[in-house]
Amino acid sequence: xxxxxxxxxxxxxxxxxxxxxxxxxxxxxxxxxxxxxxxxxxxxxxxxxxxxxxxxxxxxxxxxxxxxxxxxxxxxxxxxxxxxxxxxxxx
Amino acid sequence: xxxxxxxxxxxxxxxxxxxxxxxxxxxxxxxxxxxxxxxxxxxxxxxxxxxxxxxxxxxxxxxxxxxxxxxxxxxxxxxxxxxxxxxxxxxxx
Numbered sequence: 112x113x114x115x116x117x118x119x120x121x122x123x124x125x126x127x128x129x130x131x132x133x134x135x136x137x138x139x140x141x142x143x144x145x146x147x148x149x150x151x152x153x154x155x156x157x158x159x160x161x162x163x164x165x166x167x168x169x170x171x172x173x174x175x176x177x178x179x180x181x182x183x184x185x186x187x188x189x190x191x192x193x194x195x196x197x198x199x200x201x202x
Numbered sequence: 203x204x205x206x207x208x209x210x211x212x213x214x215x216x217x218x219x220x221x222x223x224x225x226x227x228x229x230x231x232x233x234x235x236x237x238x239x240x241x242x243x244x245x246x247x248x249x250x251x252x253x254x255x256x257x258x259x260x261x262x263x264x265x266x267x268x269x270x271x272x273x274x275x276x277x278x279x280x281x282x283x284x285x286x287x288x289x290x291x292x293x294x295x
Contacts, residue, residue, distance in 0.1 A: 112226075112243060112244040112246075112283055113241075113244055114212075140241075142241045142242045142243075143209055143210065143228045143230075144242075146241075148241040148242075148243075149241070157218050158216050158217060159216070167212065167214070167226070167244055169281045169282065169283050170283065171263065173263040173281045173282060173283040174281065176263075176278070176279055176281040177218050177220075177279075177281035181278055181279060188281060190217060190218040190281050191214040191216065191217035191218060191221055192214055192215070192216040193213070193214050194213045194214055195212075195213040196210065196211075196213075197210045197211050197213070198209035198228040198242070198253075199209060199253075200209065200230075200238075201209070201230055201232070201236075201238045
């Protein structure tokens with residue numbers, strides 16, 4: 112799992128059956144110090160997150176397990192909205 | 203499994219039901235000498251690890267599901283991929 116910031120939303124009208132009615136958001140991965148940790152990508156939202164929210168995500172096969180129907184073509188899912196990260200970098 | 207140092211905690215109120223009541227920690231992958239090696243990520247704790255601990259992190263969903271199934275948690279809706287499965291006492295390398 113990893114942290115990310117929601118930077119926008121994605122609308123796709125024509126998509127696979129399992130993706131109908133599922134909210135797609137654009138997320139940029141971050142590390143604990145809020146430094147970039149990868150390329151922005153699209154993730155499904157399961158917690159009603161919005162633009163600007165700091166969230167955490169689960170990737171790969173486990174992403175679709177966050178959805179009601181667990182055999183959906185997704186590879187990243189937002190599973191929590193972060194209130195606070197309390198972490199210090201290694202010296 | 204990855205060797206990681208626990209950097210701290212993540213607090214969250216609004217979350218997927220699977221994460222309710224679970225401790226989510228920030229983990230930093232380290233090399234054999236303890237130096238940071240790659241970006242930090244998050245993992246669910248199962249061994250009461252704390253900040254500063256050197257831990258073993260399993261990053262593989264199928265293994266996670268097997269562990270939870272043993273505890274009687276069904277795996278069908280388990281969006282967890284990384285799990286802290288041990289606290290390291292010593293590394294000889």
